[in-house]
Amino acid sequence: MDPIEAALADLESQNPPNYSATARKYNVGRSTLSRRHREAYIENISILTKEQENNLISYIKKLTEMSLPPTNKIVENFVHDLARH
Incomplete structure (x- = not known):
């Protein structure tokens, strides 16, 4: 298994994740590990599909x-509508 993938798997069992110790353990860059873990987390919690995001x-x-830039509330309402479908 790729060291970064092994480190990411190890982080999943940690609460809270210890990026520095895990990076040392698997000999990977701490910032790369942290960024990759956050990216994976964001992908997993997204309430919209890629198609819905594009919409x-x-x-x-x-x-x-x-010339009608949407307010935060307009965007929020549209996201809720998209997520229901």
């Missing part, structure tokens, strides 16, 4: 092009 971006661009 959201298109919606925001469309409103902005019409």
